[in-house]
Amino acid sequence: MNNIIEVKNLSKSFGNKMALKNVSFKVQKGETFGFLGPSGSGKTTTIKMLTSQLIQTTGEIKVFDQLLKKQKDPLFMKRIGILTDNSGLYERLTVYENLLLYSQLYDVNQKQINGVLEVVNLQNDSKTQVKKLSKGMKQRITLARAMLHKPDLLFLDEPTSSLDPVNTKHIHDGLRQLNKQGTTIFLTTHDMMEAEHLCDRVAFLHQGEIKQLDTPQNLRIQYMDSSVTLLLKDNQSIVVDKDEKGAETIYQYMKSGEVISIHSNEPTLGEIFVQITGRELA
Numbered sequence: 001m002n003n004i005i006e007v008k009n010l011s012k013s014f015g016n017k018m019a020l021k022n023v024s025f026k027v028q029k030g031e032t033f034g035f036l037g038p039s040g041s042g043k044t045t046t047i048k049m050l051t052s053q054l055i056q057t058t059g060e061i062k063v064f065d066q067l068l069k070k071q072k073d074p075l076f077m078k079r080i081g082i083l084t085d086n087s088g089l090y091e092r093l094t095v096y097e098n099l100l101l102y103s104q105l106y107d108v109n110q111k112q113i114n115g116v117l118e119v120v121n122l123q124n125d126s127k128t129q130v131k132k133l134s135k136g137m138k139q140r141i142t143l144a145r146a147m148l149h150k151p152d153l154l155f156l157d158e159p160t161s162s163l164d165p166v167n168t169k170h171i172h173d174g175l176r177q178l179n180k181q182g183t184t185i186f187l188t189t190h191d192m193m194e195a196e197h198l199c200d201r202v203a204f205l206h207q208g209e210i211k212q213l214d215t216p217q218n219l220r221i222q223y224m225d226s227s228v229t230l231l232l233k234d235n236q237s238i239v240v241d242k243d244e245k246g247a248e249t250i251y252q253y254m255k256s257g258e259v260i261s262i263h264s265n266e267p268t269l270g271e272i273f274v275q276i277t278g279r280e281l282a
């Protein structure tokens with residue numbers, strides 16, 4: 001089984017509103033797959049359908065090579081981890097007690113708890129009641145919980161949206177580590193840097209439709225412009241085309257020893273998204 005997820009012609013309507021329009025894609029075993037789009041583009045709706053929380057209007061979803069059942073299948077639920085807004089944490093219990101409950105439910109050795117708390121940088125807060133924590137800290141506990149049973153497939157809906165840069169880094173490191181250990185990750189985000197850091201392939205979602213799907217590197221090459229930028233010793237930077245005339249210009253500057261650096265003008269994923277859809281991601 002090379003594909004962990006296979007989605008064919010998936011659509012979802014809420015009354016007259018088409019939240020997702022005829023979307024098809026595959027997620028390969030072992031990859032981190034990014035589903036990128038602005039607010040309202042259909043990311044959460046997709047995750048909910050892929051995790052049996054919402055039934056599609058039309059189309060087919062296969063996860064672990066099997067058509068998704070309408071009722072939640074306990075065996076399926078054990079193989080996946082989900083992180084969404086809806087945290088479902090017990091506010092009166094401590095951080096540790098919350099994870100302990102979950103570890104019992106999922107038959108996980110409780111020795112794993114301290115490890116995941118370290119990954120999300122909450123090792124010093126394990127005895128604190130959840131109700132006393134900030135939104136970002138609660139988000140980190142939910143992530144620790146989703147990682148605890150080392151799922152085969154982890155769904156993350158905007159996993160770092162309320163986190164500062166230090167904690168975002170902790171989460172990114174943790175996700176990379178989990179991915180290396182074999183967990184396939186399906187991640188939604190509108191943070192292009194996050195996608196660049198984590199994802200093997202990304203799908204650009206806009207108004208419920210996939211507009212592009214490829215590796216970040218292939219997308220950058222596809223949308224790269226036909227010029228390079230030279231930084232010169234007098235701090236001047238000049239842009240030249242990648243043609244014969246440009247080559248002559250570069251040669252002359254190189255010959256006179258004025259060039260500090262030359263770099264290709266690759267667009268960021270955010271710039272590519274704007275090019276394709278005409279709108280910003282945030």
Ligand SMILES: Nc1ncnc2c1ncn2[C@@H]1O[C@H](COP(=O)(O)OP(=O)(O)OP(=O)(O)O)[C@@H](O)[C@H]1O
Pocket residue numbers: 014017018019037038039040041042043044045046190
């Ligand atoms: N239960 C619902 N009833 C009616 N419309 C809904 C429902 N859930 C989602 N929608 C609509 O479907 C569209 C896609 O919503 P969705 O939550 O999937 O977007 P999103 O990309 O996850 O956005 P965000 O980044 O803000 O979470 C939106 O127009 C939303 O208003």
